[in-house]
Amino acid sequence: MIKLKTVLKIGLSLVLILCLTACRRDTDVDSISSKLHETEYSSNSNVVESVHVSQLENTANGRITNPGFEDEIGWMNTKDEAGFEYSTLSQEDGGWTHSNDSSLIESSSSAFEGARQLTHYSVSNYHTTTDQLIPDLDSGMYLLSAWVKTDGGQFTSDLFAINHSGDEVKAIITQTNSEWVKVATPPIAVTKGFLHIGIRSKSLGGKQLNVDKVELVKMNGDIINSGFEGGSGAEVNGWQVNSTNGTESAASLEESLQSRGGAGHLKLLSDSPYKVYVHQVVNGIQNGTYSLKAWVKSSGDYQSLKMKAANYGGSEKIHSHTDASSEWQQITIDNLQVQNNQLEIGFIADGNAGSWANIDDVQLVAQGNTSVSLKKDNNPIYRNPGKGYVLYAPGEISEENQKYANLYYARYQWADIQPTEHDTSFQIIERDIALAKSMGLKFAFRIMNSDTEWGKADGYNVPKWVYDAGAKSYIVDSFGHDQHVPEWTDNPIFFEKMEQFVEELGEKYNGHPDIEFIDIGSFGTWGEGHIYSLEIDIEGNKHSYPTVKEMMDNYFEPYMNAFPDSQLVNVWGVPEFQDVYDWAALHGVSARRDGIPVWNDGSHIAYVHGVGPGIIELTATYRELIESGQWDAQKIADSYKIGKASFVELSRGGADDYIESEFNLIRDYANKLGYHFTIDTAQYPATVAPGNDYQLVLNWTNSGYTYLYKPAHVAVALLNDSSQVIQTQWLEDIVPRSFAPDFTTRTDSSFRFNEVDGGKYKLAVGMFLNKSNAKPDYQMGIAGGTDDKWYPIGEIQVSGSN
Template sequence: MKLLNPLAFFCVKNIGNVPPQIVEVMKQVLSFSIISSLAIILMSCQKDDLSTLNFKPISDISNQGLSVNSISDSSNVINVNPTENFGLLLNPGKGFVKYYDFDAQYASVFGTKYIRYDWADIQPKEGVYNWDWIDNEIAECRANGKKFAFGIMSANTNRSINTPDKGKYVTPKWVFDAGAAKRTINATYWETGQTVKQIIPIWTDAIFLTKLKNFITALGNRYNGNKDIAFIDVRSYGNWGEQHLYELGGTNLTSAQLKLQHLQVYKDAFPNTQLITPWGEHFYDDTYQWAVDNGIGMRSDGIFKYSNGSEVTRAHTKAPSIFEYTAAYGWLTSEGYWNPDTLLKYIEIGKPSYIQFDADMYNANTVLYTQVANRVGYHFVIKNVHVQKNIVNGQSFYIQTSILNKGVTNIYEDCYLALALINSNGEVVQKKFLTQSFPKNWKSDQLSTETNNIILTGLNQGTYTLALGMFSSMNDAEPKIAFANNSKTANNWFMITNQIQISLDN
C-alpha cells in the first residue's frame, strides 16, 4: 500500500475537522489523483457527519435583505455572520428599574417598575388585605409590556403624612393590639421633614413573628408564580427593610435569626418567584451566602456613597442582583459622588442584572444609559451560524450556533433557544427547540458554540427562511427574549438565512 502524495495529504488534513479514522484510511489509499481523493473524503464526511466540517467564509454574498456581515455557501453548508445591533435592548430579567410612577416617555428604556409598600397599607386589619394596591400596578405594567416588582416594609422612618394613622404605624396597629412588644422612635414625614412618633416592633417578639409569617404566607398564596412579577424583595426586617437598624436603634438580629425568621419564611411562601434580599450588615454575610446558594438574589441600596457593589458580587452566576443609588442624580452630582466611569467600574464589580432608572441621570447621559442597559445582566449576540442548506423531510440535519454574551453576568430566567422555518408569506411553519443549547450556561464575555441535530417533518418542498428565537417558556407562542442583532421579525424571530431548501426525499 502506498501513501497519498504530500500535497494530497496536506489538503485532506486541512479540509476541517475530518474524523481521524477517515484520515488514517486516506493514508493507506493507493495513489489516486488529488481531486478524486478529496471527493472521496468529502462524500464520506457528508454521509456520516457533516457537523464535523468547519467551512470558513469565502465571499460576501447578498442574502436578499437580511442583515449579515457575510454568508458563505460551501456545497451543502451555509455559514452566516449576522450583524450586531448596538441600540438599547430591553429584555426580561434585566435592565433599568423605574421606581414608583410609570412615566410613559421612558417606556423604551426601562423594563421593570418597582414600589415599596408599608405593611400597614397592605393589611390594615387582620384578615383584610388591600391587594388592589399591588394588583393595579401589575395590570398597568402588563398593559405596557413591563414587569412589576415590590417589597413590603415593617419599619420606615420616612412614612407618609397622608396615611390614616398619620405615619405612626408601618407594622400594622392591630399587630401591637394583639400583644406584640413594641418601641417608640422618632421618624420624619418624607413630604415635610417634620418629626413624628412611630411605633416599631421588637424584632424577636413571638407575636410579631407569627403575624408576619401569616402575612407573608397570604402574600405568597396570592402572588407566587405570577409571571408579571420580576422579583419580590425580602424587606420585613430593619429600617426601610434594608436589614440594618440605622435610625431605629435596638438590638440587631443574629445571622441565624435573619435567615430563619425572614428569608426562609419568604422562600417557603414564594418557591416559584425570584426573591431578592437587601445587603444590610457584614455580620450577615454567611446568611447572604446561603441565600444566593439557594437562588435568592441580592441588592445594594447605597451605590456611590456607601457601596461599590462588591457586597452583591457573591450572587454572580447564581442569582440576579440589583443596584440602587444612595440618592437621586441631583444629590449625587451636588455632593460630588457622580462619575460615569465610577458607575461603569461598579457594574463590573457587582455584576448586577438590574439597576435603578433615574430620569435626570438619563437625560444628561443618554449614551451612557445605552451602554449601561446593555451591559447589566445578559446581552446575547448571534455571532455565527452554520447550517445545512439542503434539508430532507424526516432526515436529521445539524445547526451550529455561536452566541456571545456581552452582558456582565448570566441569564437567570428560564430560557430556551429555538429554530423556526418561515415561508414566503412570513409565516412560521415549523418550530424546533434546540435541546443541546443551554443559555443559562452562556457566561459573561464568552462565546458559546453549540451543535444541535434536528429532524423536520411535514414541510412542503421549497425555499424557506431560517430564524432563531429565545423563549421564556416552551409554551409561549412567540420568542420573548431578544438578541442584539438586526433582521428581527415583528414577532421577535431573528432571520439568519433565506436560502434553506426543503426537499421531500433524496
C-alpha cells in the same frame, strides 16, 4: 421546613448556578502552586482568591486521580474561616490520612458508584475544600462534572475548575433532597496543560455533602475562544502569542461595540514595529475537508498580515491579506484535508509602528455545509425579560421615556396592606400592577416594617394591632416624630404575626405572571437589612440585631416558604449576615444593593452571579446627586459590571431629567445589563431532505454582565419569503441559561423538518420564555430579525417532500 426551589433543571440532572469569572494569576505550575498555598478562600467573592492546591505528584497523564474516591489518594482537603472546623490531609505511605472528621473519603453502601464516596461533614459548623491539580492536559475546552448529594444546610457549596489564567467556572450545589444529582460547570479553556479542580463546602454543623464520580471531559473539535471574548486584556485567552522580536504585547483582546460578533475581538497594534504569531491547535477534529474562515479589518501599512493553516496532514497553507479596509471582510483558506484529527490555525502579523488589524469570528467549516457569520446590531435598546432599567413609584414618566425601562417598582408599609388582623387589602398592590401593565412593564415590590423617612404619620409601620397583641417594640425619633419599631430579636409574637401575613401575601402573589421579583424586606431600616438609624431608642437604650438563626428562621424562611414559585430578592445589609445571604442564594434568592455610587461599588451583590437578578440602586435621586456633587457616571457604570447587575435604577420620582441629561450612559449600558446574546456564526447543510436528521452548529456569545436566569427555549424554524413560519422544531440541547458572560458557547444540535414542500427557505432561530407561546420572547443583538423576533441565519434548500 423550607420548600426548596430548583434553580435550574436539565433532564433529571441539576446544573445549578453556572458562574464564570476571570482573574489573573501566574502562568506556570510552580507559581500557581505557590499562590494557591498562600491565599485563602473568600466566601464573599465570585472570584476565588483562595484555593488550596493538592497533590501534584500523583496526578499523571492528564487524568483525575481517584475520581470515584475509591482510595485515599489524589485529593487534598483544607479549611478556612475562624469558627469553622476543618480537616487537613497529610500524605503517608502513598495515601492520605485525615486529621478530623469534617472531610473524609468513606465507605458507603449508598455511594453513587463503587463502594466509597467523598463526604464533607462535622457536628459543628465547618468550611472545607477538596481539590487537586491535573497536569499534562491537551489544549482545548473541558467540562467538569460530578454526582452530588446533600440534605441542605450549606451556606456555600460548589464544584469548581480554574485554569492557568485564573479563569474560574463553577456549578454551585444546592439541596438535592438527599438524592444523587449531576452538576456540571460551563466549559473552561486549557492552554498551558493543567487545570485545578475541586469541591468546596461551608455549612452548618450536622449537615453533609457527598460527592462521587468526578469527570473531566474534553470537548473535541472546538476552536478555543473563536470570537476573542473575555474583555480587554493583554492575554489573548485560548490562544498562544509568539514573537521573534519580543513584541507579544502587540496582540490583545479588545471589547468594543465595533466587534464583528459578540463583545470582543483580537487587536493587533503597537507604537513600535512588531512581529507576532497568534495561534492554537484545534484537536479532536473528524478527518475530512474543511475551510478556515475569519473576519478582518486593518490599516494599509503592514509589511504582511497572514492567516495560516498547518499540521493537519497536508501542506501548510497561507492567506495573505492585502485588501486593507476599515470595514469587516471575511478571509478564507479552502480545501484543508485534515488527516490527523487536528489543525494548527493562526494569524501572522509583521506590522509597522501604528499599523493595526482587528480579527474576529474564526470558523472551521466542513465541506458541504453552509457557513454564515451573522452581523450584530447592538444599537437598539433591547427590552428583554429579566433585565433592564427600573422606574420607581410614585412618579409620572412620559410615554416617550417609558420605552427605556423594563420594570416598575414600589415599596409599602405592612400597615398599608393589613391595617387590621382580619382586613388584608391588596388594593394598593393591585393598582400598581395595573399601572405597570399599562406602561408595558413588569412589577416588583417590597413590604417594610420600618421607614424612618417616609413612614406612617401615626408612627406605626408595623400595624398597631401587632403590638396590641403583645409584640415587643421600642420608640425611635424619626425626624421629630415617634416611630414604633419592633424588637428585631427574641420577639415571638411579632415573628408569628409577620409569618402569617407573609403566608397570606404568598397565597395572593406566589407565581404571579406580572411580578418580576419580590424583596425580602422585613428586617431593618427601610427593609434594607440593617438598623443603623434604629439601634438607639428615645431613652438612649441600644437594641440588638437578630442572630443568624433568627434571620434565617424568622425573616427569610417565611418568604421562601410562601413564594416557592417567585423570584425573591435579599436586600443586602451588613457583612455579619453574609452566611445567611449565601445560604439563601443556594435556594434561588437573589440580591440588591443601594448606596451607589457614594457608599458602595456593587461588589456586595456579585455573590448572586448566576442565581438571579443583581439589582443596583442609587444613593439618592439623580437631581439630589447632581446638586450634592456626588454624581459620578463612570463609578455608576463600573458598579453595573462589578455587581453583575441585571436591573438598575432609572428613576425615583421621575426619569425624564435623568434620561435627557445622561442618555449616553443609559444607551451604552442598557444591553449589557443582565445577559445579551448574539449568534456569531452558524453552520448547517446547504440542502436538506424532509424526514432526515441534520446538524446545526451555532456559536453564541453572551456579552452581558451575568447569566440569564429566566426560562428560555430555543427553536429553529423555516420561514418563507414573507417571513411566515412554515415549521419549527425545538432544539432541546441548547440551554441559554448556561451561556457564561464574556464567553462564546458552541452548540451542535440535531434538527429535522417533516412534510415540507421542496424549495428555498430561510432558516431562523428564536428564543421563547415558554413553549406554549406563539412567538419568540427574546430579542438578540443580530441584524435582520423579524417583527416576531425570529432571526434568519441564512438560506436553506429543501429538496422535496417526504
